[in-house]
Amino acid sequence: MTQISRRGMLLGTFALPVLGMGMGGMAWAQSGEVTISHYFTGELGLKAFNEQMQKFTEATGIVMKESPVGHEDFKTDILVRAAGNSLPDVFSYWAGARVQFIVDSNALHPIDEMWAANGLDGVIAKPVADSATLYGGKRYLVPMNYHYAGMFYNVKVLAEAGMSAPPATWDEFLALCETLKGKGIAPLALGSKNRWPAQFWFDYLLLRTAGPDYRARLMSGEAKYSDPEVAAALAMWKDLFDKGYFTENANADDWTDASDKVARGDAAMTLMGTWITGYWNGNGLVPGEDYDFFEFPAVTDGVPKAAVGPVDGLVISANTANAAGAEKFLAFMVSDTGVQAAWANAQGALSANVNVDPANYNVVMQKAAATVAAAEAFAFNYDLATPPPVAEVGLSMFTRFIDDPSQADAILAQVATDAETAFKQ
Numbered sequence: 001m002t003q004i005s006r007r008g009m010l011l012g013t014f015a016l017p018v019l020g021m022g023m024g025g026m027a028w029a030q031s032g033e034v035t036i037s038h039y040f041t042g043e044l045g046l047k048a049f050n051e052q053m054q055k056f057t058e059a060t061g062i063v064m065k066e067s068p069v070g071h072e073d074f075k076t077d078i079l080v081r082a083a084g085n086s087l088p089d090v091f092s093y094w095a096g097a098r099v100q101f102i103v104d105s106n107a108l109h110p111i112d113e114m115w116a117a118n119g120l121d122g123v124i125a126k127p128v129a130d131s132a133t134l135y136g137g138k139r140y141l142v143p144m145n146y147h148y149a150g151m152f153y154n155v156k157v158l159a160e161a162g163m164s165a166p167p168a169t170w171d172e173f174l175a176l177c178e179t180l181k182g183k184g185i186a187p188l189a190l191g192s193k194n195r196w197p198a199q200f201w202f203d204y205l206l207l208r209t210a211g212p213d214y215r216a217r218l219m220s221g222e223a224k225y226s227d228p229e230v231a232a233a234l235a236m237w238k239d240l241f242d243k244g245y246f247t248e249n250a251n252a253d254d255w256t257d258a259s260d261k262v263a264r265g266d267a268a269m270t271l272m273g274t275w276i277t278g279y280w281n282g283n284g285l286v287p288g289e290d291y292d293f294f295e296f297p298a299v300t301d302g303v304p305k306a307a308v309g310p311v312d313g314l315v316i317s318a319n320t321a322n323a324a325g326a327e328k329f330l331a332f333m334v335s336d337t338g339v340q341a342a343w344a345n346a347q348g349a350l351s352a353n354v355n356v357d358p359a360n361y362n363v364v365m366q367k368a369a370a371t372v373a374a375a376e377a378f379a380f381n382y383d384l385a386t387p388p389p390v391a392e393v394g395l396s397m398f399t400r401f402i403d404d405p406s407q408a409d410a411i412l413a414q415v416a417t418d419a420e421t422a423f424k425q
Contacts, residue, residue, distance in 0.1 A: 033063040034325040037081075038092035039074035040347075045278070048346030052339045056332045062325045072194050079388065082107045087317035089326045095132035095141055095311035096384035097219070097391070102315075103135040109316040110138045114327040123335055125354050131378060132311040141313035142330040143352035145344055147273040148309040148368045149200045149381065150293035152259075157185060157268045166294030170208075173297040177245045180268050188240065189267035190250040190402070191258030198250075198398035199382035200271045200308060205233040207306045208299035212377040215306075219386040221423040226416040234401070234408050236299075241405040250402050263291070271296070273309060273381075274368050278348025287364040295371050307375035310384050311352070389422040 040049040046068060053064045067088065069077050074092075081087045082102055093099055102108055115121075115133075124133070124143060132146075133139045151166075161180050167173040177187035192198040206215050210229035217223035218230065240246060247258070247267050259276050261267040263285060270276070277287060285291055298305065314333060316326045333339060334353055341360040344351040350361070350369050358366055372378065383391040397415045401408055 032061055032325065033065050034090060034322050034329055035065045035067070035088040036090040036092075036329075037067045037069055037074075037078070037088045039069055039071045040092065041068045041070050045343070045347045048343060052333065052343050055336070055339055056329055059332065060328055062328065064329065072196075075388070078102075082317075085319060087319060089320040089322050090314055090316055090329055092144070093141065093313055093315050094380075094384045095143065095313050096380040097387050098384055099141055099313070099315065100135050101388055103140055107318050108140045109318050109320055109323060109326075110140055111142065111316065111327060111330065112139050114331060115139050115142075118331040118335060120331070120334065123353050123355065125352060127378060128311060128352050131380075132313060141315050142334045143311050143313045144333060145340075145347060145349035145352055146309055146311040146372075147275055147349055148307055148372050149203075149271065149273045150295055150368065150371070151269050152262065152272055152276050152291060152293045153269040154262050154265055154267075155288075155290060155292050157262075157265050161185070161268070167297050170297050170299045177240070177243070181244060185265070186247045186261070186267040187245045187269060189247045189253075189258035189261040189270040191253035191255045191270075192250045192398065192402055193252060193254040193257075195395040195399050196381075196383055197255045197258070197272065198402060199395065200273075201237055202233065202394075202398060203308045203379065203382050204271070204296040205236050205299070206230070207308065207379060208296065208303060209233055209236070211300075211303045212306045212379055215379065216385075219382075219390075221390070221419075224416060225412060225419050231409075231412060234412060237401070238405045238408050241402075251399055274350065274365065275348040277362070277364055278346060281348070281362075287362040292364055293368070304376040306377040306379045307372045308379050308381050309372075310381055312349070387423065387425075389425045390419055393418045393422050 038049065040046055053066070057063055078087070078091060078093070082105060087107060120142070121129070128143050128146060132143050133141050161176065161183060163176060167176050180187040190197065206218070206229065209232055214223060214229055218225070223229070247261060255272060256279060258267070258270045259272065259279055262270050263280060263283065280291055281287065295307070314330050316323065316330065320326050337353060337356050340351040340353040340356050343349070344356065345360060348365070350365065350372070358369065361369065379385065382394055386394065393415055397411055400411050
């Protein structure tokens, strides 16, 4: 397991050759270019992101010099670049603990003046701005979009299983799973090959039982993985595996494999973020007719209902060679409603810009927006809510657990020790 500490970032003496850095970066800055690295590759929207960047270039004359990196590789790659003082002018990043980690290493450029000058208080939804942009009292991130994780399902399969209304409680959910299993259909698809898709199960089971305040304490290290609340959530997850509700060999599939199983009707449901809608739409599925979603069921009475998801944003490196150009790019990408609407639809996301007309969203995404608005809390998903070294421990825990749920107690005991060590890095 790769361990990346904040001290290691500060003391890093190695630098990878990164497109647009060094003297070349200075030359580009003088000629009106901005270097950017992002993780919007493949099914996550490379073509659409390039189209929006081109609109910026046409509007300003500033050329964006990009170096996209695959979603999973990006998580380590950007920290290596930070350690080597070789960050691009702008890069995409996930709001929450990951941004805080780099802010604490003095590797980001604050954007308070740009934010005020462009009136972004009137552009960004306040709950998103409060949770995603402020770190240590300063603003560092401009949100591009946000996602919501829900139980996405095959409409025809659940109709044939007799579902007249989505399950609102855990008992109703278990009954639905049992009905599907009885019909020879796998209730739940999970593609955890890259680890992160598993996190939503841990997130929601913990949030629906122990609640958002406890979960926040666990993510910050105030609560412990040895606590009974964590054991109880993992036991509920284990029960689903023991009952045979998940498709087999989940760690051999990625999230698109799991999505394809639901689309084909080989499985009924998958717990996934709204980016699945962009993927399914691209494959010809019709929102509301072929697929829909319901929110994760309530488990414990009286626990505030939280929505889970990531906020994708753009940040500027502290050593940028073109701060003015970089700030113009961030302001444009979030302020232009046409850009925001096009990007949100291509990504299967919700815009962070309050001025985007909800009519731009399909019926499923409109329902997702309403679900988030009605939630009592919005929680970043696991690997964005806890520091990167701890996230590595947790993501590896999910993989080991899915491989052999019978070892849940032993795995959790080891994680309790490993997490305490990781919090000290």
